[in-house]
Amino acid sequence: MSNQIVPKLVAEFIGTFALIFIGAGTAAVVGDGVGLPGIAAIAFAHGLTVMAFAFAYGPVSGGHFNPSVTVGVFAAGAMGAGEAIGYVISQLVGGVAGALFLSAVLGGAETGLGTPALAHNLVLGAMSLTITPASGFLIEAVLAFFLVTVVLSTAVAGRAGALAPLAIGMTLTLNIVMGGALTGAAFNPARALGPMIATGNFSDAWLYLTAPIVGAIVAAILHTGLTRLGQERIAEAGPDRAAPTPAE
Numbered sequence: 001m002s003n004q005i006v007p008k009l010v011a012e013f014i015g016t017f018a019l020i021f022i023g024a025g026t027a028a029v030v031g032d033g034v035g036l037p038g039i040a041a042i043a044f045a046h047g048l049t050v051m052a053f054a055f056a057y058g059p060v061s062g063g064h065f066n067p068s069v070t071v072g073v074f075a076a077g078a079m080g081a082g083e084a085i086g087y088v089i090s091q092l093v094g095g096v097a098g099a100l101f102l103s104a105v106l107g108g109a110e111t112g113l114g115t116p117a118l119a120h121n122l123v124l125g126a127m128s129l130t131i132t133p134a135s136g137f138l139i140e141a142v143l144a145f146f147l148v149t150v151v152l153s154t155a156v157a158g159r160a161g162a163l164a165p166l167a168i169g170m171t172l173t174l175n176i177v178m179g180g181a182l183t184g185a186a187f188n189p190a191r192a193l194g195p196m197i198a199t200g201n202f203s204d205a206w207l208y209l210t211a212p213i214v215g216a217i218v219a220a221i222l223h224t225g226l227t228r229l230g231q232e233r234i235a236e237a238g239p240d241r242a243a244p245t246p247a248e
Helices: 005-030 035-061 068-076 083-107 133-156 161-183 191-198 205-237
Strands: 122-124 127-129
Touching: 005 035, 005 083, 005 191, 035 161, 068 083, 068 133, 068 205, 083 191, 133 161, 133 191, 133 205, 191 205
Parallel strands: none
Antiparallel strands: 122 127
């Protein structure tokens, strides 16, 4: 194994471990039935963790901490296949390690360890809502699409400069505020698989493992297409075209 890849894999392991320990740990401690304040606490726990470790490890590995982000970056042509596989393995191992450590700290798996689950009989005003696997798949895929789009447009394309981790962390937070009560808002195979292994609860595992990957690939395709379209427009305009005004 190249000495250049080792720090990246270690960074991805630690960042994913932290995301599970703090994010899933907050979900386990807060528990169900706490309404928006509880969901907001869980959302900020995840978002702030990713933001902090993206600032810390972004220069080392890019700060993915999510296999779907790695798949999206790979699909966009921004990293090689071997490196992407190494990232995903490190993230999955970090997720499982984080969940097992969380289980040891909390004294067992009875809290659920933040395992994501589809909503059943969720009260919304005067109605009760149950999320079907099909709806859950779409929600998880869309949330991953949003996250990977922001990662590609800020961190990979460099449009946000040093503030990319802030944009990524806030996207994670907003995603969970919206989807937390519906699907658990994992949109991260490592975030879902770790607690599932630690608790032995694999309900709808196929959904939580595949939907984020689908959303990531769609985000990468759209990002690549828009980038190429922008390059073609610049080429057609020619080198003498004046710089665009804010209105353009």
